[in-house]
Amino acid sequence: MKFNIAHLFPEELDLYGENGNIKALKYALEKKGYTVTITNISFNDTPNFSLYDFIYIGSGRPIYLEKAKNILINYKEKILKYLEQDKIFLVTGNALSIFDFLNLYEYTTEKETVTSNVNATTSLCNGVIKAFQNTDYLIKTTSNLLFNIEFGYGNSSTKLEGFKYHNFYVTSLIGPLLARNNNLLNYFIELLEENKQA
Amino acid sequence: MKFIAIITAKILILLGKILKRGSSLPGKVALKIDKKILSKLTYPNIKVVVTGSAGKGSTTNKIAKTLKLNGKTVCFNEEGSNLAWGVTTSLLRFSTLTGKIKTEYLVLEIDERYTKECLKYILPDYVVITNLTKDQPPRQHYIDNVYHDLISSIPKNSKIITLMDEALLRNIENDLPNEIIYFGLAQNKYSYKTQIFENLTSTFCPKCDSPLIYDYYNFENLGSYKCSKCSFKYLEPKTLGQDIDLEKEEVTIDNEKISIGGDMLYDVYNTISTVAVLKELGMSIKDIKNSLAKLNGPKKDKFFKNSDKLYRYFSCKSENAPTFNQALYKISMDQDEKDIIIGWNIISKRYPHTDVSWLYDIEFELLNSKNTNKIYVLGMNRHDLKTRFILAGIPEDKIIEGNNIPEIKDKILNSPAKKIYCMSHYEYGAIFKNTFKEEK
Numbered sequence: 001m002k003f004n005i006a007h008l009f010p011e012e013l014d015l016y017g018e019n020g021n022i023k024a025l026k027y028a029l030e031k032k033g034y035t036v037t038i039t040n041i042s043f044n045d046t047p048n049f050s051l052y053d054f055i056y057i058g059s060g061r062p063i064y065l066e067k068a069k070n071i072l073i074n075y076k077e078k079i080l081k082y083l084e085q086d087k088i089f090l091v092t093g094n095a096l097s098i099f100d101f102l103n104l105y106e107y108t109t110e111k112e113t114v115t116s117n118v119n120a121t122t123s124l125c126n127g128v129i130k131a132f133q134n135t136d137y138l139i140k141t142t143s144n145l146l147f148n149i150e151f152g153y154g155n156s157s158t159k160l161e162g163f164k165y166h167n168f169y170v171t172s173l174i175g176p177l178l179a180r181n182n183n184l185l186n187y188f189i190e191l192l193e194e195n196k197q198a
Numbered sequence: 199m200k201f202i203a204i205i206t207a208k209i210l211i212l213l214g215k216i217l218k219r220g221s222s223l224p225g226k227v228a229l230k231i232d233k234k235i236l237s238k239l240t241y242p243n244i245k246v247v248v249t250g251s252a253g254k255g256s257t258t259n260k261i262a263k264t265l266k267l268n269g270k271t272v273c274f275n276e277e278g279s280n281l282a283w284g285v286t287t288s289l290l291r292f293s294t295l296t297g298k299i300k301t302e303y304l305v306l307e308i309d310e311r312y313t314k315e316c317l318k319y320i321l322p323d324y325v326v327i328t329n330l331t332k333d334q335p336p337r338q339h340y341i342d343n344v345y346h347d348l349i350s351s352i353p354k355n356s357k358i359i360t361l362m363d364e365a366l367l368r369n370i371e372n373d374l375p376n377e378i379i380y381f382g383l384a385q386n387k388y389s390y391k392t393q394i395f396e397n398l399t400s401t402f403c404p405k406c407d408s409p410l411i412y413d414y415y416n417f418e419n420l421g422s423y424k425c426s427k428c429s430f431k432y433l434e435p436k437t438l439g440q441d442i443d444l445e446k447e448e449v450t451i452d453n454e455k456i457s458i459g460g461d462m463l464y465d466v467y468n469t470i471s472t473v474a475v476l477k478e479l480g481m482s483i484k485d486i487k488n489s490l491a492k493l494n495g496p497k498k499d500k501f502f503k504n505s506d507k508l509y510r511y512f513s514c515k516s517e518n519a520p521t522f523n524q525a526l527y528k529i530s531m532d533q534d535e536k537d538i539i540i541g542w543n544i545i546s547k548r549y550p551h552t553d554v555s556w557l558y559d560i561e562f563e564l565l566n567s568k569n570t571n572k573i574y575v576l577g578m579n580r581h582d583l584k585t586r587f588i589l590a591g592i593p594e595d596k597i598i599e600g601n602n603i604p605e606i607k608d609k610i611l612n613s614p615a616k617k618i619y620c621m622s623h624y625e626y627g628a629i630f631k632n633t634f635k636e637e638k
Contacts (some may be wrong), residue, residue, distance in 0.1 A: 011409075014397045016335055017558025023589040042409075061340045063407070083453055115336045117552050131554045174555055179585055 001196050002035040006047065008057040009068055010040045016134060018058030018092055020176030025054065026115050028189050043071060053192055055103055059093030059174060062136070069098045076101060083168045086198075088191060091170040093179055097137040097162075103161040104143040104169065105122040108156070115137060118152035120161065125183040131173035138172050146171055167191065200297055203232040207290040221279045225286030230418035237486025239289060239530050242273060242300040245320055246305045247356075249348065250311050250328030252520060253468045254280070257328055258307035260459075260472040261484060264489040268481070271301040281308045285316055303479075310344050311337075314351040327360040328471050330367055331418075332559060333401045333518040336551040341366065341399055349373050359474050361467070362435040363420035369404035369430070376546040380435035381474035383449075383466060385422065386442045389414040395523055397559040405430040417463050417527075418520060437474035443499060444468050447497055452483045459494035463524050505611075505637040510619045511630050516545050516623050525621050530564040536617040537610060538565060539603065540583060544624055554582045562590040569613040576600045577626075603629045610634070 004140060007022050022038060029036045041047045049055070055059055060068065064197040072079065080102060091099060118131040129147060139162065146169060147154075147161025153172070154161040162171040171177070178185040210224035228235050248258045255278045262274035277287035285308055292299045310330075317325065327348065330341060338344050349370060352358060358374070360367045362382035371378050391414055393401075397554065398419040400448055403410055408427035415421040424431035439449040444461045451473050458465040469490065478488045500509040512525035529538065545552065557579075565587070573596055575583035580599045585598050600606045602624065610618055620630040 011401060015332075015340055016553075016555035017397055018555070019397060020555075020589065021560035023558075024585075027589050050596070061342055094609070095393075102408070113339050115339075115551065132336075132551070134339060134553065134555075176555060176558055179558070179589060179621060180554070180582065192569075 005054045006039045006052040012064040013060030015059040021178035024179040029074045049078045054088045057095045088167045093174040094135040116152045119150040121145040125187040127183040133174045199232040200238045203228040222283035242304045245322040246324045247322040248326040251331040253328040254307045256468040262305040272303045273301040274305040280307045282315045293453040317351045347418040381437040382435040383439040454487045457491045457494040512621045522560045524565040537615040539574045539620040543577045566591040
């Protein structure tokens with residue numbers, strides 16, 4: 001099997017070592033004998049959403065989050081079409097503030113940067129999720145959640161965090177999340193395989 | 199209030215000296231008694247404040263000790279307490295009971311996020327900004343916070359001495375009207391043309407956000423740059439280090455070979471910043487050269503030997519990449535077969551966070567070579583380190599997890615590797631030496 005993974009703006013949004021998520025995906029897929037192509041997309045590139053099996057975007061400095069939003073807003077219909085085809089799109093950390101233009105979820109801007117160790121569980125996989133939060137933004141929407149937070153901050157002061165729509169996964173957690181949590185990484189690997197077989 | 203604050207601090211400093219305790223308490227108490235104590239002191243005629251993400255302690259020490267060697271009296275925070283409390287303690291240690299600091303020079307290292315609490319009172323003649331890098335993510339979050347705190351704290355009459363090689367710092371002149379004096383390192387035999395590090399502090403033009411184009415890199419995003427769109431670009435700085443030789447531990451400045459006191463690139467940068475400051479203070483390059491040679495002394499052995507192996511420890515700063523990257527780059531240049539030990543039992547003394555995101559800013563991929571025999575990952579983050587090395591492409595059978603250094607002693611002693619490198623911070627340096635140093 002061949003997989004195309006797109007990393008949106010890896011040089012512009014490069015806070016908190018979140019390219020570790022791409023390294024983890026590539027390693028796990030190649031270990032299974034699959035061919036993996038990573039496409040790094042910069043602010044000057046034109047992304048072609050029909051090519052990708054998995055899109056990833058991670059945390060960045062506020063000035064670049066704003067620029068990323070201004071670019072991606074032009075692709076609103078294409079992103080929604082991509083999501084409705086059940087293809088995978090993972091958004092971590094403060095990049096969650098980019099996608100409110102899709103009108104799928106809302107977020108809040110916190111008075112002080114939220115910084116915390118995170119222990120969580122999720123219905124996506126067994127076991128504990130170890131992560132970290134370092135974000136000015138949290139998700140406000142309290143439906144279609146991802147994580148049960150045992151320690152850390154959830155959406156709208158609850159102990160539930162994240163947002164899911166089809167295979168669009170949005171979370172304030174960093175880690176890098178997939179590098180630190182094999183259980184969650186395996187969930188995404190199986191999902192990629194299922195999508196390919198479908 | 200001022201008198202009570204000073205006398206209380208002096209008693210506490212004396213008690214601390216007797217009990218061999220830390221240095222921030224007297225300043226903390228003095229600030230509690232009189233929160234404006236820093237504004238009520240009479241400062242020396244010449245005041246230098248050194249700040250930045252890294253190298254400020256070394257630069258402060260080099261400047262202050264050179265001045266002292268040349269017969270000047272200097273008030274400085276030698277013990278490296280660089281937050282508001284520690285800085286206050288240092289100042290009160292040198293002050294009279296009326297609050298006069300009776301030295302000719304003040305040379306203070308101040309934490310980059312605490313300049314806003316101190317500079318408005320001290321009104322330094324020179325503010326030295328050594329560099330600006332991603333650092334301590336749970337505290338700094340992102341570089342813009344540090345940059346904003348720094349530039350908003352610099353008094354309008356202070357001259358700024360800073361690093362041309364860092365585009366973010368070169369851009370201060372677009373944000374502040376102050377006089378700026380630059381230092382930097384010229385292209386040299388260790389410079390490279392294609393970037394080898396990821397997740398850098400910034401590679402975009404701070405003026406217009408377009409990508410920067412580099413003629414060469416000296417390290418990470420330090421080098422000679424120009425914007426791909428606007429007129430923003432590197433210019434030759436006033437104090438320029440040239441022809442560095444890390445083996446000889448020398449850098450050439452104004453045609454004089456200057457001792458750098460170590461074989462790491464950060465020793466070079468700390469020396470160039472020191473020379474830039476001392477030149478502004480009126481010292482001749484010959485006097486600076488002679489003083490630094492005397493202070494640094496003869497070259498010290500970087501390795502210690504035990505039976506058939508050479509051992510070296512790299513003190514690396516956690517929660518950021520540069521010191522690890524410099525150590526890794528150096529180790530990767532060594533073609534001998536080697537074992538690497540890496541680990542720690544504490545990430546930060548400031549907070550309980552166990553963020554490991556910064557491990558992915560470090561280029562551990564540099565160890566992915568046939569000359570790497572084994573990598574020992576130890577301590578509280580050994581699982582995270584193991585994952586990081588696997589994702590750096592290191593074969594899993596080369597990575598060995600352990601709890602501490604003594605536990606792996608026999609494996610190291612029986613290893614076919616001829617060089618043993620240890621990278622850590624805080625407590626592992628002494629343990630590494632104690633475990634492997636030959637008994638005499």
